[in-house]
Amino acid sequence: MTLGSSDRPLSEVYDLAMLDLDGVVYVGPDAVPGAVESLDAARSAGTSLAYITNNASRTASEVAAHLREIGLSDVDDADVVTSAQAVAHLVADALPAGSAVLLVGGEGLRRPLEERGLRCVATLDEGPLAVVQGFHPDVSWVQLAEASYAIGAGIPWFASNTDLTIPTARGVAPGNGSLVQAIRNATGANPTVAGKPEAALFRETLERFGGERPLMVGDRLDTDIDGAIGVDIDTLFVLTGVNDLQDVMDAGAGHRPTYISYGLGGLNEAHSPVEVEGMTAHCESSSAQVSDGVLTFETSDQSTAGFRAVVGLAWHLADHSGLRVRLDGTMKS
Incomplete structure (x- = not known):
């Protein structure tokens, strides 16, 4: 080529x-x-x-605001498409309306899921029908462990993306794929992925x-x-x-x-x-x-x-x- x-x-x-x-x-x-x-x-x-x-850590509106701040004044919220929006679409197509999903991530993932009519929960005891994972810097061991318990119980697993790293102003840092790998290590399972390269x-x-x-x-x-x-x-x-x-x-x-x-x-x-x-x-x-x-x-x-x-x-x-x-x-x- x-x-x-x-x-x-x-x-x-x-x-x-x-x-x-x-x-x-x-x-x-x-x-x-x-x-x-x-x-x-x-x-x-x-x-x-x-x-x-x-990157699913921020909402589309937050990303659009950042783009305007750096000088792209004509950017609308609808001009931004996040892997969180894409994975929310996948999950909503797979589950009944109003289903509970176990959220592993932040507001950037929560909002698209709720906009698709899904209900975000934090524990397996709340009856989620899926685990949905996206990057956020505050994702903790507790969230990863809860997701592992749910996936081990047979609940389907969706991930916004599997980028192993993310570039930051200070250098390269672990991305969502590194956190996904932690759950893979615990469960042996693989998620349905929405983000690039899917x-x-x-x-x-x-x-x-x-x-x-x-x-x-x-x-x-x-x-x-x-x-x-x-x-x-x-x-x-x-x-x-x-x-x-x-x-x-x-x-x-x-x-x-x-x-x-x-x-x-x-x-x-x-x-x-x-x-x-x-x-x-x-x-x-x-x-x-x-x-x-x-x-x-x-x-x-x-x-x-x-x-x-x-x-x-x-x-x-x-x-x-x-x-x-x-x-x-x-x-x-």
Whole structure:
């Protein structure tokens, strides 16, 4: 598989950008540099913007308020789609109206469940018909233990997402998947998952926004990119979050993004073809070379063409000769 190309900016080709949040639009309290301006430009070009997140710790209205605080003044609450909303939809479809569910999470999960007509409880003794788990920093051992007792008794288990980590302003921290794994360890069970890379969150977004040509924009190969590939949606990978350039270079066929750019500015750029000749690749005025298994590249800072040359060359060599190359340690993505 090679990188996709476009002679027009992506914001003119795709009518819906499905934007991951953590590591793409913001990190902690702050916008990713250039993100607000890039999204304003994409919207002006006619692309609808859906802000989708696997993080179930906050309500959609709280997320929308945060987006407005960082400068995205036109964001409405309905523009945000959370994995908590997606899992609440799954649970409501599976249970009778008004059913009790054992909540493992915070208000970001409680509110969507209640909006779907479900009743949240805290103990097995209250007769829940399902366990529903989502990330919140205050989730305790007591909640994890109660969920384990319920799941051990045969009650079905739903999870908003299984991201093992979450980026924060201070660094990478354990995510909901790490807490899900604790319950797996105790019960041997596996939950029904709504968030990326599963399909439910994508379906929830498309049901709300429509879109003939959606594009998923994300920073994680295992959730954003793999999930979109699974539902046949093109992808733009950005380097402002969890996975880095070496990770993209190493991605196997079936796990590769359609496009790559440093940040959300890539939405408003054309993506020129990559030309490979032997151990060298060119994209516009940028080039990448491999010598003794080490890849170096020449480009201006944060150039989309430069990153395309790097990734295009790495994938070509992996696919045609089985050669896995490493990025020069002095190079920064």
